[in-house]
């Protein structure tokens with residue numbers, strides 16, 4: 329929706345409850361400092377209402393809500409309270425420092441919750457709600473009333489109680505799907521019926537608060553807005569009770585990307601979504617699922633060759649939003665066994681390599697072989713692979729295959745096949761350790777006088793499947809030749825490194841021959 333046709337009736341208020349409902353899930357407790365940092369980010373991001381905590385819960389929660397209220401710039405700061413005078417007073421005390429403070433009072437309205445949990449009749453719940461909304465309104469101007477388990481409540485009762493709380497001064501009426509039970513069409517109709525039947529519904533903003541038990545929190549939230557609600561309660565990364573709440577980044581981007589179907593607007597600066605996600609993930613130590621919509625690390629990453637080719641030609645082939653819209657620099661093309669040549673060439677160009685057609689084809693085949701054996705292919709792997717390709721392109725001696733038997737019962741034994749200037753040779757040798765056996769094989773296949781001066785191994789990247797990079801230095805006739813070999817198998821990398829140095833000696837010898845003959 330363009331700014332020209334934004335009207336107040338289409339505005340959706342974004343109410344973030346990361347610090348309250350988000351913190352309620354096991355393991356998500358945040359420190360005072362972390363809460364202040366998250367609240368500041370939400371305020372800067374354009375969140376309309378920040379639910380900063382549940383002040384009666386503990387002294388710590390009270391302090392956090394009060395301090396967030398003191399520091400708030402533009403956002404309304406809300407605190408939660410039960411329908412209990414102690415809760416209301418403590419909450420009002422905490423939010424009073426905000427530019428605008430909101431007391432949010434909740435009570436269950438479903439037959440099950442009223443009977444089993446509260447042990448109250450509907451009339452008692454009605455009385456308590458009215459009394460506590462009135463109490464809250466005497467302390468703050470902004471009061472939200474929530475019907476816990478709203479979607480499993482009886483419509484007639486809900487209409488009566490909503491009318492009563494609005495009359496008592498509630499400025500926002502929230503109808504939560506507390507247990508993630510509703511489905512989109514049902515929620516649209518539920519909200520529409522309620523708003524139509526409550527005579528004073530125009531005196532309050534209706535709100536949605538959806539849980540994700542059936543994976544429909546975001547769809548249900550948008551459906552509730554379609555039914556006439558104008559506030560969405562959500563959390564960063566969708567954290568919250570059990571399967572979580574509607575994810576803020578998902579509802580915001582759904583409205584943004586599909587504004588043709590969701591013709592509303594909000595004030596969120598979407599370019600801050602990635603940072604907000606990282607901050608909440610770090611504070612809670614909850615990792616973000618790799619394939620999470622919008623902020624998962626794979627949300628803008630492509631490994632499949634056909635997709636990579638499409639994205640290189642025009643990103644909109646496989647991306648429905650630009651990464652910059654959510655604060656990501658760019659999408660990533662990840663090399664792996666599903667990748668194709670277009671992406672491989674693109675990656676090499678990015679890394680500054682320009683290979684000839686044959687070298688490129690060889691390097692591509694080797695990248696595929698490596699990807700079959702190794703989970704992640706990093707730039708360092710490509711570098712090692714291509715450097716080796718370039719170095720090995722003129723080799724006289726090439727490794728064809730290697731098998732090593734190693735373990736506690738020595739001697740270790742290696743069997744090696746080499747291509748020596750077009751001829752295949754095979755040999756078996758023992759050694760004092762597997763590396764010694766490999767090098768003895770090479771000596772048997774290509775007899776030479778060179779002495780091993782240096783043997784060094786290090787991992788190219790992290791992880792147990794990382795490529796090993798081996799350096800070998802051979803001394804021959806007063807000269808030293810060094811070469812590197814890399815492979816996920818340290819012994820293969822060792823053979824490659826040794827053969828690399830030996831090839832250099834052979835080539836030097838061949839270069840020197842005509843000169844010697846002439847002298």
Ligand SMILES: CC(=O)SCCNC(=O)CCNC(=O)[C@H](O)C(C)(C)COP(=O)(O)OP(=O)(O)OC[C@H]1O[C@@H](n2cnc3c(N)ncnc32)[C@H](O)[C@@H]1OP(=O)(O)O
Nearest residue numbers: 352382384385386410411412434435436445446476506569
């Ligand atoms: C759907 C939601 O997310 S609601 C918010 C849920 N969040 C939390 O519960 C986190 C913070 N909670 C707490 O720290 C504590 O539960 C407190 C401080 C609120 C209350 O602690 P306690 O007094 O020890 O009570 P406890 O939690 O064991 O039981 C809840 C009591 O509140 C009552 N209650 C539950 N909801 C409400 C409500 N909305 N209004 C009034 N009373 C309520 C219960 O019936 C029960 O009362 P009882 O003691 O007479 O049986």
Ligand SMILES: CC(C)C(=O)C(=O)O
Nearest residue numbers: 434474476477504506
């Ligand atoms: C407190 C209320 C709004 C809640 O979190 C719920 O019903 O899920």
Ligand SMILES: [Mg+2]
Nearest residue numbers: 349506537569
């Ligand atoms: Mg909730």
